[in-house]
Amino acid sequence: MIARLRRKLVGVLDDPGLHGALVSISVRIAAAFVGLGLQILLARLMALEDYGVYVILWTWVSVVGQVGVLGFYDSAARFIPRYGRRDSQAHLAGYLATGFRAVILGSGFLAVAALAFLFLLPDLVDPAFLLPIGVLALGFPVLSLETYLTGIARGFGWYALSTIPGFILRPVLIMLGVGIAELAGLALDAVTVLSLVVLASVLVLVVQALILRARLPRSVRPVTTPERRRFWLLASVLMMPAMTAEELFVWIDVLILGFLVPPDQASLYFAAQRSLSLAAFVQYGFMLVAARGFSQSLASADRAGLQARITRSTNATFWLTIPSVALTLVAGYPLLHLFGEAFVSAYPCLALLGLAYVIRAATGQAAELLVVQGRYRLSLLIVSISVAACLVLMLLLVPLWGITGAAVAMVLVQLIRLVVVTGLVHHHTGYWVLARPFMRGAGPE
Numbered sequence: 001m002i003a004r005l006r007r008k009l010v011g012v013l014d015d016p017g018l019h020g021a022l023v024s025i026s027v028r029i030a031a032a033f034v035g036l037g038l039q040i041l042l043a044r045l046m047a048l049e050d051y052g053v054y055v056i057l058w059t060w061v062s063v064v065g066q067v068g069v070l071g072f073y074d075s076a077a078r079f080i081p082r083y084g085r086r087d088s089q090a091h092l093a094g095y096l097a098t099g100f101r102a103v104i105l106g107s108g109f110l111a112v113a114a115l116a117f118l119f120l121l122p123d124l125v126d127p128a129f130l131l132p133i134g135v136l137a138l139g140f141p142v143l144s145l146e147t148y149l150t151g152i153a154r155g156f157g158w159y160a161l162s163t164i165p166g167f168i169l170r171p172v173l174i175m176l177g178v179g180i181a182e183l184a185g186l187a188l189d190a191v192t193v194l195s196l197v198v199l200a201s202v203l204v205l206v207v208q209a210l211i212l213r214a215r216l217p218r219s220v221r222p223v224t225t226p227e228r229r230r231f232w233l234l235a236s237v238l239m240m241p242a243m244t245a246e247e248l249f250v251w252i253d254v255l256i257l258g259f260l261v262p263p264d265q266a267s268l269y270f271a272a273q274r275s276l277s278l279a280a281f282v283q284y285g286f287m288l289v290a291a292r293g294f295s296q297s298l299a300s301a302d303r304a305g306l307q308a309r310i311t312r313s314t315n316a317t318f319w320l321t322i323p324s325v326a327l328t329l330v331a332g333y334p335l336l337h338l339f340g341e342a343f344v345s346a347y348p349c350l351a352l353l354g355l356a357y358v359i360r361a362a363t364g365q366a367a368e369l370l371v372v373q374g375r376y377r378l379s380l381l382i383v384s385i386s387v388a389a390c391l392v393l394m395l396l397l398v399p400l401w402g403i404t405g406a407a408v409a410m411v412l413v414q415l416i417r418l419v420v421v422t423g424l425v426h427h428h429t430g431y432w433v434l435a436r437p438f439m440r441g442a443g444p445e
Contacts, residue, residue: 027160031167032277036335038171039274041178043267043339045188049128052263053190055270057132058197059251059258061143066244068107068144071236072099073151074243078372079232080155089217094224096216098232099148107144111137128263132190139198142205149208161211165204173200239371242379246367249383252390253406260398260406269403271339272349275332279324279357294365294372307431314364318435321361325354352407359414363421366433370425378428386417 043051066073076099083092114137122130136143146166153162177196178188186192248255254273257266293313297306328335332350336343370379390413397405422434 027163027168031163031171032280034168034171036274036277038175039271040338041175042188042193043271043343045178045182046193047189048264048267048340048342049262050189050193052265052267052270053128053132054193055254055267056258056263057129057136057190057194059254059270061136061140062251063244063248063255064110065140065143065147066240066247068103068110068140069147069151069240070102070106070233071238071240071243072103073147074239074371075099075232075236076148076151076155077368078235078239078374080152081157084156091228093217094228095232096152098224098229099152099236100145102233102236103144103148104141107141110144111140114140128190132194135191135194135198139194139201142198142201146201146205146208149205149212152212153208156215158215161208165208169207170197170200170204173203235374238374238376242376242383243371245380245383245387249386249390252387253394253410256391256394257398257403257406260394261403265403268343268346269349269406271336271343272346272403272407273353275335275350276325276328276353276357279321279328279354279361294369303430310364310369310431310433311436314362314433314435317364318358318361321358325357329354346403348404349407352404352411356407356410356414359411359418362435363418363433364435366421366425369429369431369433373429375428378424382417382420382424385420386413389413389416 042054046054079095080092083089083095115134118125118130118134118137125133150162150166153159174193174196177200178193181188181192181196254266254270257269261269293309294306297309329351332347333344336346336350367379367382370376370382390409393409393412394406397409399405401408418434422432425431425433
């Protein structure tokens with residue numbers, strides 16, 4: 001028994017994809033504690049309404065950020081491994097330069113559009129959100145560039161560089177800033193905290209850029225033509241709707257709650273969701289490395305190898321999500337109490353959202369498979385069905401049961417998504433993405 005477990009462990013460590021995922025997950029476990037510490041600190045020091053405004057706006061930034069990057073965060077996982085496998089360094093350099101210019105222009109345009117909207121139509125925005133939105137608009141190009149550089153690191157397989165700056169360094173810098181602001185007697189409202197977030201992101205961007213500059217080859221001259229630049233831009237932009245919708249689906253419950261309940265209630269739900277960071281980071285860790293491995297298998301035209309990667313990755317995601325959710329539920333009450341006494345009432349949401357995470361883990365990295373295959377329409381169809389189901393269920397259940405109704409809706413939505421993803425992906429690609437925990441082989445005949 002022990003020898004068998006040892007052989008399995010050695011096999012996992014010898015697999016580059018799973019080894020990378022374990023490295024990423026280890027970083028993200030540390031990031032989970034750091035990020036949770038930041039949220040507890042903010043919930044303790046900010047007024048409940050201000051914390052709710054911060055939560056809602058930062059969630060919107062996570063979604064809109066996909067638009068500002070114009071799809072280059074995700075296309076990096078498609079093109080960088082392919083050019084690396086084919087040793088096309090000049091084309092790789094051309095792609096990176098094209099992406100940098102596109103992200104600058106795209107995020108800059110969105111920032112100007114947001115500021116113009118606030119200036120011309122301020123009455124359409126709740127006064128509590130007006131200044132915080134302005135702060136985020138000013139910092140949007142910085143946040144978008146940081147996302148693009150994270151995508152580049154992910155494409156090269158530099159998993160520590162794709163996680164540590166944004167998920168450990170930035171929260172630490174924000175906590176330091178919050179501590180200094182508290183000692184200086186500044187009001188820790190949404191405007192102050194979001195300003196600190198933008199300043200911390202500037203420092204993170206500088207660190208990422210310097211490290212990437214040191215790692216990337218400097219002697220390679222980019223090879224680009226107008227046709228190739230249009231190809232890269234079109235391929236990336238075509239990814240954008242599907243991946244923006246995918247990111248929207250990750251945060252859809254918090255975003256809809258922002259319209260259906262007061263900010264203080266939304267903050268209780270967000271605390272329950274953030275308490276499940278360990279489970280979320282397990283899934284993110286495998287997502288981070290899956291696209292690169294899938295892309296390499298596709299470049300080699302190895303269907304059996306790709307199915308084996310999918311099966312291993314999905315099974316590992318599923319089995320690691322279950323104990324991470326269980327540990328969170330055991331520690332749920334004291335964990336929520338750290339946010340504040342009012343947050344303990346969100347434990348039913350915590351339990352239901354934990355179940356939703358387990359259900360989602362059963363289809364592993366199906367979205368990443370569709371990205372590297374360029375199946376944007378299928379990906380968009382799947383996410384659109386999921387978002388529509390979530391919207392309908394939350395509109396029905398939140399008025400009945402409040403934030404607990406939102407959590408029930410997410411469980412039902414994940415069940416719907418599981419059926420839709422498994423059926424449509426297998427029908428259109430021939431690959432089986434549903435977890436088969438007791439099987440190691442490839443997909444069905």
